[in-house]
Amino acid sequence: MLTCKEVSELVSQSLDRKLSLRERLGVRVHLLVCNACNRFAAQMRFLRAAARRFRELPPEDDTGVRLSDAARGRIRRRLDGQR
Amino acid sequence: MAKPDPPKSALSEPHTWLERHGDALYRYAFFRLRDMDMAEDLVQETLLAAFQARADFAGRSAERTWLIGILKNKLVDTLRKHAREVSVDALADGPDAIDALFNDDRGQHWRTPPAAWENPNAALEQKQFWAVFRDCIETLPPRQARAFVLCEIDGLDGKEACKVLDVEPSNVWVMLHRARLRLRQCLEKHWFGGARGK
Numbered sequence: 001m002l003t004c005k006e007v008s009e010l011v012s013q014s015l016d017r018k019l020s021l022r023e024r025l026g027v028r029v030h031l032l033v034c035n036a037c038n039r040f041a042a043q044m045r046f047l048r049a050a051a052r053r054f055r056e057l058p059p060e061d062d063t064g065v066r067l068s069d070a071a072r073g074r075i076r077r078r079l080d081g082q083r
Numbered sequence: 084m085a086k087p088d089p090p091k092s093a094l095s096e097p098h099t100w101l102e103r104h105g106d107a108l109y110r111y112a113f114f115r116l117r118d119m120d121m122a123e124d125l126v127q128e129t130l131l132a133a134f135q136a137r138a139d140f141a142g143r144s145a146e147r148t149w150l151i152g153i154l155k156n157k158l159v160d161t162l163r164k165h166a167r168e169v170s171v172d173a174l175a176d177g178p179d180a181i182d183a184l185f186n187d188d189r190g191q192h193w194r195t196p197p198a199a200w201e202n203p204n205a206a207l208e209q210k211q212f213w214a215v216f217r218d219c220i221e222t223l224p225p226r227q228a229r230a231f232v233l234c235e236i237d238g239l240d241g242k243e244a245c246k247v248l249d250v251e252p253s254n255v256w257v258m259l260h261r262a263r264l265r266l267r268q269c270l271e272k273h274w275f276g277g278a279r280g281k
Contacts (some may be wrong), residue, residue, distance in 0.1 A: 003185070003189055003190045003191045003192075004185060004190060004191065004192050004193050005181070005185045005189070005190025005191075008260075008264070009260055012256070012260040012263050012264075013256050013260065014201075015259075016234075016241060016255070016256050016259060017103065017241070017252075017256065032168060035194075036192070036193045036194070036196035036197055036251065039196070039197040039198070039199060040193075040197045040201070040267070042200075042203075042261060043197060043200060043203075043267050044267075046203045046204075047263055047266060047267065048235065049204075049207070049233075050206075050207060051231070051235035051236050052151070052215065052235075052236075052238075053207055054216060054217075054236050055236050055237070055238065057213060058196070059161075065106075065109065065110045065113055065114075066106045066109065066110075067105045067106055067109040067123065067126065068119075068123075071109075071123040071126075072101065072105060074123070074127070075101055075105070075126060075127045075130065076101055078127055078131070079097075079098070079101065079127075079130055079131065079134065080098075082131060082134055083245075
């Protein structure tokens, strides 16, 4: 039987590629008896859904991350050179 | 911070774009690239390209949305341009970080089994959840963060992601798996672990 470590890897990869029949069966058998990995699998599906939803959110206005003054000056000069 | 202009608007003066949108563009770029130089470079390339393309602005979207669209197109170029230097930091954390999550060398069982998350879908409706989600992504090692944001949030397909990140598909899967393990832990600790609302 596959270990929890192997199953967690395959569950994650199942979001990114089609698993082989053998891999799918291995995961399914493990999930029949392992509560922890079932939770993990549900959480992976949740992460995928959350990421998709995050994509639709408007960009946040202020997270404290700002263009540095040096970069701002550099970009300003480069843009002015353009005109 | 200036709000984006309403739709159907004309463009503002190009020389005001850096002031109006520079920080927002930089935030968007930095979240995806996790590298100051690259993000600054991308903001500059975006504004230059926008200046060249200003005649094409159709007024269907707000000015900032238009600029972010240009930035998205330039993002892949920027990553490719920097691909070599980006590759140097290797796969960030080694296999140990994953091994530590399991109780023996073979990884038979979880050391700390994933907890039951109570009604996770309700979290999607809460503003604070998204702040935690963003923070968790920001604490990932840069390469994992880049892979996760490009593939899972920006929706690049596997092949495109491999090209942009300059790695084999199996490496992308490894990076995504590591990113997900960390995000899972982070969300469990900071949101689903009962710390909510405290």
